[in-house]
Amino acid sequence: MRPARFISLEGGEGVGKSTQLRALGAVFRARGMEVVETREPGGSPGAEAIRHMLLTGAADRWSARAEALLFAAARADHVEKTIRPALQRGAWVLSDRFLDSSRAYQGMGELTDEDILTLHRIGSAGFLPDRTFILMLPEGEAESRAHSRDGDGSDRIGGRDSAFHRRVSQSFARFAAIEADRVRPIDASGEAAAVTARLLRELEDLLP
Numbered sequence: 001m002r003p004a005r006f007i008s009l010e011g012g013e014g015v016g017k018s019t020q021l022r023a024l025g026a027v028f029r030a031r032g033m034e035v036v037e038t039r040e041p042g043g044s045p046g047a048e049a050i051r052h053m054l055l056t057g058a059a060d061r062w063s064a065r066a067e068a069l070l071f072a073a074a075r076a077d078h079v080e081k082t083i084r085p086a087l088q089r090g091a092w093v094l095s096d097r098f099l100d101s102s103r104a105y106q107g108m109g110e111l112t113d114e115d116i117l118t119l120h121r122i123g124s125a126g127f128l129p130d131r132t133f134i135l136m137l138p139e140g141e142a143e144s145r146a147h148s149r150d151g152d153g154s155d156r157i158g159g160r161d162s163a164f165h166r167r168v169s170q171s172f173a174r175f176a177a178i179e180a181d182r183v184r185p186i187d188a189s190g191e192a193a194a195v196t197a198r199l200l201r202e203l204e205d206l207l208p
Protein backbone atom coordinates (compact mmCIF):
# COMPACT_ATOMS: atom_id res chain seq x y z
CA MET A 1 0.00 0.00 0.00
CA ARG A 2 1.47 3.37 -1.04
CA PRO A 3 1.42 6.12 1.61
CA ALA A 4 -0.93 9.12 1.69
CA ARG A 5 0.52 12.16 -0.07
CA PHE A 6 0.42 15.91 0.23
CA ILE A 7 0.02 17.70 -3.12
CA SER A 8 -0.02 21.49 -3.64
CA LEU A 9 -1.31 23.40 -6.64
CA GLU A 10 0.39 26.72 -7.29
CA GLY A 11 0.49 29.54 -9.80
CA GLY A 12 -0.69 33.09 -10.33
CA GLU A 13 -4.24 34.43 -10.10
CA GLY A 14 -6.88 32.75 -12.27
CA VAL A 15 -4.75 29.93 -13.73
CA GLY A 16 -7.27 27.26 -12.62
CA LYS A 17 -5.90 25.94 -9.31
CA SER A 18 -9.26 25.68 -7.51
CA THR A 19 -10.93 24.11 -10.56
CA GLN A 20 -8.20 21.47 -10.82
CA LEU A 21 -8.15 20.82 -7.09
CA ARG A 22 -11.85 19.95 -7.17
CA ALA A 23 -11.36 17.79 -10.28
CA LEU A 24 -8.47 15.82 -8.73
CA GLY A 25 -10.44 15.42 -5.50
CA ALA A 26 -13.36 13.92 -7.46
CA VAL A 27 -11.07 11.49 -9.36
CA PHE A 28 -9.36 10.35 -6.15
CA ARG A 29 -12.65 9.84 -4.31
CA ALA A 30 -13.99 7.81 -7.23
CA ARG A 31 -10.97 5.54 -6.70
CA GLY A 32 -11.97 5.07 -3.05
CA MET A 33 -9.31 7.35 -1.58
CA GLU A 34 -10.01 9.67 1.37
CA VAL A 35 -9.19 13.22 0.26
CA VAL A 36 -8.91 16.51 2.15
CA GLU A 37 -9.26 19.58 -0.08
CA THR A 38 -7.80 22.63 1.57
CA ARG A 39 -6.38 26.06 0.77
CA GLU A 40 -3.97 28.77 1.81
CA PRO A 41 -4.09 31.17 3.37
CA GLY A 42 -6.58 29.22 5.47
CA GLY A 43 -7.47 25.57 5.87
CA SER A 44 -7.93 25.59 9.66
CA PRO A 45 -10.12 27.88 11.83
CA GLY A 46 -7.12 29.92 13.03
CA ALA A 47 -5.62 30.20 9.56
CA GLU A 48 -8.98 31.23 8.06
CA ALA A 49 -9.12 34.10 10.61
CA ILE A 50 -5.63 35.16 9.51
CA ARG A 51 -6.76 34.87 5.84
CA HIS A 52 -9.43 37.47 6.49
CA MET A 53 -6.85 39.84 7.98
CA LEU A 54 -4.43 39.29 5.08
CA LEU A 55 -6.82 39.64 2.16
CA THR A 56 -9.05 42.52 3.29
CA GLY A 57 -8.39 46.17 4.01
CA ALA A 58 -6.13 48.77 2.52
CA ALA A 59 -3.18 47.87 0.30
CA ASP A 60 -0.77 49.18 2.97
CA ARG A 61 -2.54 47.47 5.90
CA TRP A 62 0.54 45.30 6.57
CA SER A 63 4.24 45.91 6.05
CA ALA A 64 6.07 43.37 3.87
CA ARG A 65 7.57 41.78 7.00
CA ALA A 66 4.29 41.59 8.93
CA GLU A 67 2.57 40.12 5.87
CA ALA A 68 5.19 37.37 5.49
CA LEU A 69 4.97 36.52 9.20
CA LEU A 70 1.17 36.30 9.04
CA PHE A 71 1.32 33.91 6.07
CA ALA A 72 3.89 31.79 7.94
CA ALA A 73 1.74 31.77 11.10
CA ALA A 74 -1.37 30.77 9.14
CA ARG A 75 0.64 27.98 7.47
CA ALA A 76 1.97 26.70 10.82
CA ASP A 77 -1.60 26.34 12.12
CA HIS A 78 -2.81 24.76 8.86
CA VAL A 79 0.02 22.18 8.90
CA GLU A 80 -0.46 21.35 12.57
CA LYS A 81 -4.27 21.25 12.73
CA THR A 82 -5.29 20.02 9.27
CA ILE A 83 -2.53 18.65 7.05
CA ARG A 84 -0.48 16.45 9.39
CA PRO A 85 -3.52 14.84 11.10
CA ALA A 86 -5.08 14.05 7.69
CA LEU A 87 -1.89 12.42 6.41
CA GLN A 88 -1.51 10.47 9.65
CA ARG A 89 -4.94 8.88 9.22
CA GLY A 90 -4.14 8.00 5.59
CA ALA A 91 -5.99 10.76 3.72
CA TRP A 92 -4.50 12.47 0.69
CA VAL A 93 -4.25 16.24 1.08
CA LEU A 94 -4.73 18.61 -1.86
CA SER A 95 -3.90 22.22 -1.08
CA ASP A 96 -4.77 25.25 -3.20
CA ARG A 97 -1.44 27.13 -2.62
CA PHE A 98 1.21 26.46 0.05
CA LEU A 99 4.77 27.59 0.79
CA ASP A 100 5.71 28.34 -2.83
CA SER A 101 3.08 31.10 -2.92
CA SER A 102 4.87 32.84 -0.04
CA ARG A 103 8.19 32.42 -1.85
CA ALA A 104 6.72 33.88 -5.07
CA TYR A 105 4.59 36.69 -3.55
CA GLN A 106 6.52 37.68 -0.40
CA GLY A 107 10.05 36.50 -1.19
CA MET A 108 11.09 38.71 -4.05
CA GLY A 109 11.02 42.23 -2.58
CA GLU A 110 12.06 43.42 0.84
CA LEU A 111 12.42 39.77 1.91
CA THR A 112 14.39 37.08 0.05
CA ASP A 113 13.59 33.48 -0.78
CA GLU A 114 15.97 32.45 2.02
CA ASP A 115 14.01 34.64 4.49
CA ILE A 116 10.74 32.90 3.56
CA LEU A 117 12.33 29.45 3.87
CA THR A 118 13.67 30.45 7.30
CA LEU A 119 10.18 31.49 8.45
CA HIS A 120 8.88 28.15 7.18
CA ARG A 121 11.57 26.24 9.09
CA ILE A 122 10.51 28.06 12.27
CA GLY A 123 6.75 27.87 11.69
CA SER A 124 6.30 24.45 10.13
CA ALA A 125 9.63 22.63 10.63
CA GLY A 126 10.27 22.99 6.88
CA PHE A 127 7.39 20.63 6.00
CA LEU A 128 7.05 20.28 2.19
CA PRO A 129 4.52 18.78 -0.23
CA ASP A 130 5.37 15.44 -1.87
CA ARG A 131 4.62 17.10 -5.19
CA THR A 132 3.83 20.65 -6.26
CA PHE A 133 2.26 21.62 -9.56
CA ILE A 134 2.76 25.06 -11.03
CA LEU A 135 -0.14 25.80 -13.38
CA MET A 136 1.21 27.92 -16.22
CA LEU A 137 -0.84 30.15 -18.53
CA PRO A 138 0.05 33.11 -20.73
CA GLU A 139 -0.46 36.36 -18.78
CA GLY A 140 -3.44 37.64 -20.79
CA GLU A 141 -5.31 34.34 -20.55
CA ALA A 142 -5.00 34.10 -16.74
CA GLU A 143 -6.08 37.72 -16.38
CA SER A 144 -9.14 37.25 -18.56
CA ARG A 145 -10.16 34.07 -16.66
CA ALA A 146 -9.80 35.92 -13.33
CA HIS A 147 -11.66 38.94 -14.71
CA SER A 148 -14.58 36.88 -16.01
CA ARG A 149 -14.83 35.28 -12.54
CA ASP A 150 -14.35 38.41 -10.35
CA GLY A 151 -15.19 41.39 -12.57
CA ASP A 152 -13.25 44.39 -11.26
CA GLY A 153 -13.20 43.10 -7.66
CA SER A 154 -10.06 41.48 -6.29
CA ASP A 155 -8.51 40.96 -2.86
CA ARG A 156 -5.73 43.01 -1.23
CA ILE A 157 -2.97 41.00 -2.91
CA GLY A 158 -4.67 39.95 -6.16
CA GLY A 159 -5.27 43.66 -6.86
CA ARG A 160 -1.54 44.47 -7.14
CA ASP A 161 -0.29 45.71 -10.53
CA SER A 162 0.56 43.57 -13.53
CA ALA A 163 4.35 44.04 -13.08
CA PHE A 164 4.02 42.45 -9.61
CA HIS A 165 2.00 39.51 -10.95
CA ARG A 166 4.49 39.03 -13.83
CA ARG A 167 7.34 38.72 -11.28
CA VAL A 168 5.24 36.23 -9.28
CA SER A 169 4.75 34.05 -12.39
CA GLN A 170 8.46 34.25 -13.19
CA SER A 171 9.32 33.13 -9.65
CA PHE A 172 6.98 30.13 -9.89
CA ALA A 173 8.58 29.15 -13.23
CA ARG A 174 12.02 29.38 -11.62
CA PHE A 175 11.03 27.02 -8.77
CA ALA A 176 9.93 24.45 -11.37
CA ALA A 177 13.26 24.80 -13.15
CA ILE A 178 15.49 24.48 -10.09
CA GLU A 179 13.48 22.05 -7.90
CA ALA A 180 12.37 19.60 -10.57
CA ASP A 181 12.11 16.66 -8.16
CA ARG A 182 9.23 18.22 -6.24
CA VAL A 183 7.94 21.03 -8.46
CA ARG A 184 6.43 20.26 -11.88
CA PRO A 185 5.20 22.85 -14.40
CA ILE A 186 1.81 22.05 -15.96
CA ASP A 187 0.38 23.63 -19.10
CA ALA A 188 -2.95 25.02 -17.82
CA SER A 189 -4.35 26.00 -21.22
CA GLY A 190 -7.26 24.31 -22.99
CA GLU A 191 -10.24 22.45 -21.55
CA ALA A 192 -10.23 21.86 -17.78
CA ALA A 193 -10.48 18.08 -18.38
CA ALA A 194 -7.30 18.14 -20.49
CA VAL A 195 -5.45 19.94 -17.69
CA THR A 196 -6.69 17.33 -15.18
CA ALA A 197 -5.36 14.57 -17.44
CA ARG A 198 -1.93 16.28 -17.52
CA LEU A 199 -1.90 16.45 -13.73
CA LEU A 200 -2.89 12.80 -13.36
CA ARG A 201 -0.06 11.75 -15.70
CA GLU A 202 2.40 13.56 -13.41
CA LEU A 203 0.95 11.73 -10.38
CA GLU A 204 1.04 8.19 -11.75
CA ASP A 205 4.14 7.23 -9.75
CA LEU A 206 2.52 8.32 -6.44
CA LEU A 207 -1.05 7.03 -6.82
CA PRO A 208 -2.10 3.74 -5.20
Ligand SMILES: Nc1ncnc2c1ncn2[C@@H]1O[C@H](COP(=O)(O)OP(=O)(O)OP(=O)(O)O)[C@@H](O)[C@H]1O
Binds near residue numbers: 190
Ligand atom coordinates in the same frame (compact mmCIF):
# COMPACT_ATOMS: atom_id res chain seq x y z
N1 LIG B 1 -9.36 25.17 -18.33
C1 LIG B 1 -10.15 26.23 -18.19
N2 LIG B 1 -10.62 26.87 -19.26
C2 LIG B 1 -11.42 27.96 -19.13
N3 LIG B 1 -11.78 28.51 -17.94
C3 LIG B 1 -11.31 27.92 -16.84
C4 LIG B 1 -10.47 26.76 -16.89
N4 LIG B 1 -10.16 26.41 -15.62
C5 LIG B 1 -10.76 27.31 -14.82
N5 LIG B 1 -11.47 28.20 -15.54
C6 LIG B 1 -12.25 29.34 -15.02
O1 LIG B 1 -11.31 30.39 -14.77
C7 LIG B 1 -11.64 31.08 -13.56
C8 LIG B 1 -10.46 30.95 -12.58
O2 LIG B 1 -10.33 29.57 -12.22
P1 LIG B 1 -9.97 29.15 -10.75
O3 LIG B 1 -10.82 29.89 -9.77
O4 LIG B 1 -9.95 27.67 -10.71
O5 LIG B 1 -8.47 29.72 -10.69
P2 LIG B 1 -7.48 29.92 -9.46
O6 LIG B 1 -6.12 29.65 -9.99
O7 LIG B 1 -7.93 29.11 -8.30
O8 LIG B 1 -7.64 31.47 -9.16
P3 LIG B 1 -7.24 32.36 -7.87
O9 LIG B 1 -5.88 32.04 -7.44
O10 LIG B 1 -7.35 33.76 -8.41
O11 LIG B 1 -8.28 32.06 -6.81
C9 LIG B 1 -12.92 30.44 -13.03
O12 LIG B 1 -14.02 31.22 -13.47
C10 LIG B 1 -12.94 29.05 -13.70
O13 LIG B 1 -14.24 28.54 -13.87
Ligand SMILES: Cc1cn([C@H]2C[C@H](O)[C@@H](COP(=O)(O)O)O2)c(=O)[nH]c1=O
Binds near residue numbers: 071097098099103106
Ligand atom coordinates in the same frame (compact mmCIF):
# COMPACT_ATOMS: atom_id res chain seq x y z
C1 LIG C 1 -0.74 31.26 0.32
C2 LIG C 1 -0.37 32.65 -0.12
C3 LIG C 1 -1.26 33.40 -0.86
N1 LIG C 1 -0.93 34.65 -1.26
C4 LIG C 1 -1.90 35.44 -2.03
C5 LIG C 1 -2.18 34.95 -3.41
C6 LIG C 1 -3.58 35.43 -3.69
O1 LIG C 1 -3.51 36.78 -4.15
C7 LIG C 1 -4.22 35.40 -2.31
C8 LIG C 1 -5.06 34.16 -2.08
O2 LIG C 1 -6.18 34.21 -2.88
P1 LIG C 1 -6.81 32.88 -3.56
O3 LIG C 1 -7.95 33.41 -4.40
O4 LIG C 1 -7.28 32.00 -2.43
O5 LIG C 1 -5.76 32.23 -4.39
O6 LIG C 1 -3.15 35.42 -1.36
C9 LIG C 1 0.29 35.20 -0.91
O7 LIG C 1 0.59 36.36 -1.25
N2 LIG C 1 1.18 34.45 -0.18
C10 LIG C 1 0.89 33.19 0.24
O8 LIG C 1 1.71 32.52 0.91
